[in-house]
Amino acid sequence: MKTLLIENNLLLASNLIKEGKLVAFPTETVFGLGADFKNENAVLKIFKVKKRPKFDPLIVHIADRNMIFKLWKNFPDIYLKLIDKFWPGPLTIIWKKQEIVHDVITAGLSTVGIRMPSHKIANEFIRLSNTAVCAPSANLFGKVSPTHWEHVMSEFNGKISAIIKGYSDIGIESTVVRFVDDKLLILRPGFITIEDLRYIYPHTYMANELDRKHSPGHFKKHYAPNVKTILYNGWESLDKLLKKYKNKDIFVISFKNNYNMKNQIILSKDGDLKEAAKNLFKSLKKAENSNCDLLLVEIVPEYGIGIAINDRLKKASAK
Ligand code: TXA
Numbered sequence: 001m002k003t004l005l006i007e008n009n010l011l012l013a014s015n016l017i018k019e020g021k022l023v024a025f026p027t028e029t030v031f032g033l034g035a036d037f038k039n040e041n042a043v044l045k046i047f048k049v050k051k052r053p054k055f056d057p058l059i060v061h062i063a064d065r066n067m068i069f070k071l072w073k074n075f076p077d078i079y080l081k082l083i084d085k086f087w088p089g090p091l092t093i094i095w096k097k098q099e100i101v102h103d104v105i106t107a108g109l110s111t112v113g114i115r116m117p118s119h120k121i122a123n124e125f126i127r128l129s130n131t132a133v134c135a136p137s138a139n140l141f142g143k144v145s146p147t148h149w150e151h152v153m154s155e156f157n158g159k160i161s162a163i164i165k166g167y168s169d170i171g172i173e174s175t176v177v178r179f180v181d182d183k184l185l186i187l188r189p190g191f192i193t194i195e196d197l198r199y200i201y202p203h204t205y206m207a208n209e210l211d212r213k214h215s216p217g218h219f220k221k222h223y224a225p226n227v228k229t230i231l232y233n234g235w236e237s238l239d240k241l242l243k244k245y246k247n248k249d250i251f252v253i254s255f256k257n258n259y260n261m262k263n264q265i266i267l268s269k270d271g272d273l274k275e276a277a278k279n280l281f282k283s284l285k286k287a288e289n290s291n292c293d294l295l296l297v298e299i300v301p302e303y304g305i306g307i308a309i310n311d312r313l314k315k316a317s318a319k
């Protein structure tokens with residue numbers, strides 16, 4: 001199969017969706033690998049090309065707010081406040097699904113996650129498709145998420161119908177939430193922080209392991225580069241690792257410090273967590289393409305978006 005690289009012709013991309021094909025598209029968080037949510041065969045193809053286990057549900061992306069009434073059963077009032085504040089944007093909200101949402105999308109769960117991306121291309125592409133587009137991140141299962149069309153091309157060239165050219169500005173996935181027993185639970189930390197959510201709904205909490213049974217897609221190892229990865233915390237711990245692995249070809253990704261090493265990327269010279277998030281996945285990609293045999297990555301401060309960054313780093317380095 002030839003994979004088209006689409007630049008301006010979003011009508012062509014939307015026609016491919018209508019024909020049941022797979023199209024990767026940029027969103028503000030990461031690229032999605034999209035299919036028409038109504039077409040079960042197209043949805044099944046996503047799992048196949050991504051090598052994603054069938055028990056890991058997909059998010060449904062919309063461009064028109066009224067779709068929530070079609071996709072969700074009666075939902076809590078607080079959801080309208082969240083939607084007013086955070087949509088379009090990087091918040092995925094989970095609720096009980098209507099019959100129209102196929103079980104393959106939700107992995108047999110009675111709930112579906114919905115998100116309205118703010119990326120102009122994503123928004124226009126979904127609108128022209130005249131449907132909802134279900135999409136996981138456009139990477140092979142368990143691997144680093146793509147923030148640039150070239151990342152998608154390197155994994156899916158010849159396997160999907162098209163890739164829409166573009167970039168992801170935020171660079172880290174959406175925050176996934178669900179309302180349970182009067183609490184808003186964060187099932188996956190993301191760009192929208194717990195503080196942002198508490199401002200709208202004070203009873204917001206990070207889900208504990210038990211609550212995470214609501215989100216089957218949480219694996220210990222995920223977002224993993226194709227090279228052994230170890231985390232460090234500050235210069236002393238880096239120094240120890242450099243000595244221990246002195247015979248290895250090492251690549252370092254630091255938060256803000258410059259160690260003047262040959263193979264080093266700094267996530268944000270100013271120590272800005274938003275900039276670090278934006279650079280995170282593309283730096284992991286660069287490291288895995290550098291032919292190094294060990295990657296050392298610095299943990300970032302554990303607040304704000306730092307919580308989501310560290311979550312990805314811990315999973316990327318898990319055994
Ligand atoms: O920013 C994002 O969310 C990106 C862009 C493309 O929108 N998408 C993304 O999708 O990260 P994916 O499939 O890589 O991650 C979705 C996460 C998974 O951990 C999945 O288990 C969880 O959301 N999820 C999806 N539907 C769910 C549901 N009904 N209940 C609980 N968790 C759900």
Ligand code: MG
Nearest residue numbers: 136137138145
């Ligand atoms: Mg993913």
